[in-house]
Amino acid sequence: MSKDPITARGDLRLTRITKSYGDFTAVDDLTLTIPKGSFFALLGPSGCGKTTTLRMVAGLEEPTVGSIHLGDTDITTTRPYQRPINTVFQNYALFPHLTIFENIAFGLRRRGIKDVKEQVDKVLNLVELPHLAERKPTQLSGGQQQRIALARAIVNRPALLLLDEPLGALDLKLRRQMQIELKWIQREVGLTFVHVTHDQEEAMTMADTIAVMNEGKIEQMGSPADLYDNPKTAFVANFLGQSNLIKGKIDGNDGDNLVVDLYGQKISMPKKRSHAVDNSLYAGIRPEKFRISRLGTPVKGNILTGGHIEDVSYIGVSTQYVVAMPWGQEVMVFEQNDDGVAPFDKGDEVNISWEPTFTFGLRGDEDIEAGTEVNPEELEEE
Amino acid sequence: MSFPKVRVPYLLLLPGFAFLFTFFILPIINLAQTSTQTPIAGGDTGQYEQTLAFSNYIQAFVDNKEQFGRSFVYATLATIFALAIAYPLAYAIAFKSGKFKNILLVLVVAPFFTSFLLRTIAWKQILGEEGFVVPGLRALNIIGQQTTLTSTSVAVVAGMTYNFLPFMTLPLYASLERIDPRTIEAAGDLYANGLTAFRRVTVPLSLPGVVAGTLLTFIPAAGDYVNAAILGSPNTKMIGNVIESRYFKIVDYPTAAALSFTLMAAILILVTLYIRKAGTEELV
Numbered sequence: 001m002s003k004d005p006i007t008a009r010g011d012l013r014l015t016r017i018t019k020s021y022g023d024f025t026a027v028d029d030l031t032l033t034i035p036k037g038s039f040f041a042l043l044g045p046s047g048c049g050k051t052t053t054l055r056m057v058a059g060l061e062e063p064t065v066g067s068i069h070l071g072d073t074d075i076t077t078t079r080p081y082q083r084p085i086n087t088v089f090q091n092y093a094l095f096p097h098l099t100i101f102e103n104i105a106f107g108l109r110r111r112g113i114k115d116v117k118e119q120v121d122k123v124l125n126l127v128e129l130p131h132l133a134e135r136k137p138t139q140l141s142g143g144q145q146q147r148i149a150l151a152r153a154i155v156n157r158p159a160l161l162l163l164d165e166p167l168g169a170l171d172l173k174l175r176r177q178m179q180i181e182l183k184w185i186q187r188e189v190g191l192t193f194v195h196v197t198h199d200q201e202e203a204m205t206m207a208d209t210i211a212v213m214n215e216g217k218i219e220q221m222g223s224p225a226d227l228y229d230n231p232k233t234a235f236v237a238n239f240l241g242q243s244n245l246i247k248g249k250i251d252g253n254d255g256d257n258l259v260v261d262l263y264g265q266k267i268s269m270p271k272k273r274s275h276a277v278d279n280s281l282y283a284g285i286r287p288e289k290f291r292i293s294r295l296g297t298p299v300k301g302n303i304l305t306g307g308h309i310e311d312v313s314y315i316g317v318s319t320q321y322v323v324a325m326p327w328g329q330e331v332m333v334f335e336q337n338d339d340g341v342a343p344f345d346k347g348d349e350v351n352i353s354w355e356p357t358f359t360f361g362l363r364g365d366e367d368i369e370a371g372t373e374v375n376p377e378e379l380e381e382e
Numbered sequence: 383m384s385f386p387k388v389r390v391p392y393l394l395l396l397p398g399f400a401f402l403f404t405f406f407i408l409p410i411i412n413l414a415q416t417s418t419q420t421p422i423a424g425g426d427t428g429q430y431e432q433t434l435a436f437s438n439y440i441q442a443f444v445d446n447k448e449q450f451g452r453s454f455v456y457a458t459l460a461t462i463f464a465l466a467i468a469y470p471l472a473y474a475i476a477f478k479s480g481k482f483k484n485i486l487l488v489l490v491v492a493p494f495f496t497s498f499l500l501r502t503i504a505w506k507q508i509l510g511e512e513g514f515v516v517p518g519l520r521a522l523n524i525i526g527q528q529t530t531l532t533s534t535s536v537a538v539v540a541g542m543t544y545n546f547l548p549f550m551t552l553p554l555y556a557s558l559e560r561i562d563p564r565t566i567e568a569a570g571d572l573y574a575n576g577l578t579a580f581r582r583v584t585v586p587l588s589l590p591g592v593v594a595g596t597l598l599t600f601i602p603a604a605g606d607y608v609n610a611a612i613l614g615s616p617n618t619k620m621i622g623n624v625i626e627s628r629y630f631k632i633v634d635y636p637t638a639a640a641l642s643f644t645l646m647a648a649i650l651i652l653v654t655l656y657i658r659k660a661g662t663e664e665l666v
Contacts, residue, residue, distance in 0.1 A: 060570075060571075079570070081571070081574055081579075086572065093565045093568040095587075097583075097586045156573070
């Protein structure tokens with residue numbers, strides 16, 4: 001194999017990648033194309049195989065089976081230093097013995113680039129830290145180190161920039177700020193960013209395309225709006241935001257709609273939003289899509305009657321209700337506080353209603369708890 | 383109980399200070415006084431009086447400059463060999479040993495379970511005619527059929543290298559172990575091949591260990607006399623041997639004291655220059 005660095009550009013294609021460690025399969029027959037110039041997020045809980053996937057793309061791990069192509073070049077077994085791919089490591093991995101300037105210049109010097117000073121200065125200006133060039137990494141705050149790690153990678157203008165939980169170590173406020181900044185920098189430099197995270201909000205804020213991973217496989221891939229609006233699996237429905245999943249039976253057709261029986265009450269939903277394979281189905285409705293009304297108030301769309309308010313949390317911009325339904329299930333409802341109507345009280349008898357087009361349908365044999373477990377790590381950070 | 387807070391640190395210092403004052407500062411003052419004494423005219427062997435004879439230093443140095451030079455050459459060689467052996471060893475323990483890490487670390491310090499003298503005497507047999515080293519080297523024609531290794535400078539340097547190896551290995555291990563493996567991955571990610579990553583990241587980050595290890599080897603090696611006494615010959619005498627014989631055999635205290643001070647000063651100067659050069663300001 002040639003020792004020269006590869007200059008390939010183009011889409012990243014992972015083809016039937018499997019990575020096993022003994023009996024444990026970290027990544028399971030994964031096929032994925034990441035288009036050139038996109039901001040792509042691999043989203044999933046810890047242990048879902050997203051970091052392993054990233055490390056295989058970086059060249060730090062070799063797939064057990066499968067191939068990785070960058071454009072038309074097969075890079076499956078190429079050494080990391082020969083790949084036109086750079087990584088922003090979790091906890092940054094800056095070189096503690098080198099100044100910020102030399103940290104950023106490291107990749108340029110290894111490739112024998114001439115105008116090191118000019119390029120480093122340029123990228124230091126991009127991340128707005130030109131005054132820190134002569135400092136050592138330990139003299140910088142977490143947020144500053146994060147930006148330097150980013151600068152050290154993008155200064156090489158790689159075909160692909162990999163970000164491994166890049167904002168994980170920052171506090172919430174700084175993280176929000178960096179999300180916007182990262183998105184801006186990606187547009188500015190026009191590189192392909194592949195971002196690995198367990199934080200769904202982070203993925204949704206930044207990425208054009210999100211692949212939700214679970215147990216080594218991709219559950220669903222699409223734009224943030226697609227995934228949120230029409231999740232295909234219970235895991236995606238629960239991992240991205242919150243969902244109410246109500247068990248039902250398909251009871252007939254009505255043009256482009258399905259008639260679904262939810263515990264004896266008939267509702268309607270678009271056929272094309274159902275992922276059910278037989279008659280049994282879970283009807284999914286996001287909490288903010290529900291409306292609550294008092295008994296007797298006329299409403300449009302689907303309606304489920306017989307609920308009563310179990311719990312009320314007023315949080316300013318909205319009020320969150322837990323509504324107990326007659327079949328024993330509690331559903332979550334978020335109401336915007338924009339109508340001047342006094343909130344409902346605990347114990348009020350209510351109906352809930354929603355637009356049929358907001359309904360999504362999941363297979364009846366799904367585990368509706370999938371993707372709901374709260375990651376202790378996330379709790380700690382929030 | 384209400385000591386003002388500011389006094390507590392001084393109280394904590396007190397036992398150490400008292401101990402060192404009694405057993406280090408006072409003896410060294412005594413040694414300094416001895417170094418400028420001359421024999422009492424008509425007195426017995428070992429009777430000296432203070433005459434501020436600083437010429438003792440010059441005389442002692444001129445008489446023993448060969449042994450001084452040899453001490454530093456041997457110590458330097460032993461330090462280089464120990465570093466060459468210990469670096470790969472410490473690297474393997476820190477990065478490649480997996481679950482055997484603790485066992486290997488115990489093995490590194492295992493020689494300390496036996497006496498220093500005993501181990502050095504054992505080397506005499508290892509390098510002797512009845513050992514396997516000399517016949518082996520002869521069979522491979524690496525050394526001549528008549529060549530022996532005992533009582534040579536090779537034996538002395540080999541013994542010193544062996545004896546100080548743990549002092550080199552442990553600090554090296556400690557500093558290699560502290561390196562975040564992701565910084566080495568990051569070097570690979572930034573177009574450095576294995577060798578370049580080692581040279582540009584691993585070595586600089588292990589430098590504090592290199593400095594500590596070489597000092598812990600070089601300083602005692604320069605003053606050592608056991609290896610030269612047991613494994614060497616009169617032709618391999620080091621300055622430590624001279625000081626030892628001046629004190630205990632010839633009872634020439636002033637010369638022994640002057641030599642001790644000269645050795646200390648020489649080591650101090652060399653070490654200072656070395657640390658300056660290595661640029662590890664964090665270390666001092």
